Amino acid sequence: MGDIAVWLVVALVGIVLALAAWRFFGLRSRGTTVVLRPLPASGTHGWRHGLVRYEGEELRYYKLRSLAPVADVIFDRQALHLASHRDMSAREASFMAEGSRIVVMEHGNEQWEVAVDMRTEMALRAWLESAPDVRQERPNYRVLKRRITHLRRR
Missing domain, CATH: 2.30.29.30 (Pleckstrin-homology domain (PH domain)/Phosphotyrosine-binding domain (PTB))
Structure with a gap:
């Protein structure tokens, strides 16, 4: 159960970082x-x-x-x-x-x-x-x- 929670947290952090990177690099250069x-x-x-x-x-x-x-x-x-x-x-x-x-x-x-x-x-x-x-x-x-x-x- 502990391994699943760790992987869920890692996946959530990865999603947040991907959104931040897309928002920063994808929008910043075109606005x-x-x-x-x-x-x-x-x-x-x-x-x-x-x-x-x-x-x-x-x-x-x-x-x-x-x-x-x-x-x-x-x-x-x-x-x-x-x-x-x-x-x-x-x-x-x-x-x-x-x-x-x-x-x-x-x-x-x-x-x-x-x-x-x-x-x-x-x-x-x-x-x-x-x-x-x-x-x-x-x-x-x-x-x-x-x-x-x-x-x-x-």
């Missing part, structure tokens, strides 16, 4: 580093380091300290828009990259703040502005089905 937090928030609470990837009509956010094989937050291109921006506070500047500024995004009825550099903000703005009008798009039934099943799991 843009950002710092994100949901609003309302106060002070410096709620900021999470991670990276974003543009995948079709979705902006996917992966937390730096997460081992999940899927995105932690998914923003739909048609529901996302940039509301405003602001400079970092002195306390925020202590743990964010120099030259970053805070962009307030609205996604449906949620608000988020994301700390980005100038190039990342331009890329995000260009990606949003280049989206085709909703009236011109044909519905992708696979994406709709995935969204419905994702909402049911919440």
Whole structure:
């Protein structure tokens, strides 16, 4: 019985290490580093380091300290828009990259703040502005089905 428990622990540690390696090496090289937090928030609470990837009509956010094989937050291109921006506070500047500024995004009825550099903000703005009008798009039934099943799991 003791040998089985040891092997189960070794297998579990191996799975965790494999997920960490995939997350670190697989995502890190193919994304843009950002710092994100949901609003309302106060002070410096709620900021999470991670990276974003543009995948079709979705902006996917992966937390730096997460081992999940899927995105932690998914923003739909048609529901996302940039509301405003602001400079970092002195306390925020202590743990964010120099030259970053805070962009307030609205996604449906949620608000988020994301700390980005100038190039990342331009890329995000260009990606949003280049989206085709909703009236011109044909519905992708696979994406709709995935969204419905994702909402049911919440």
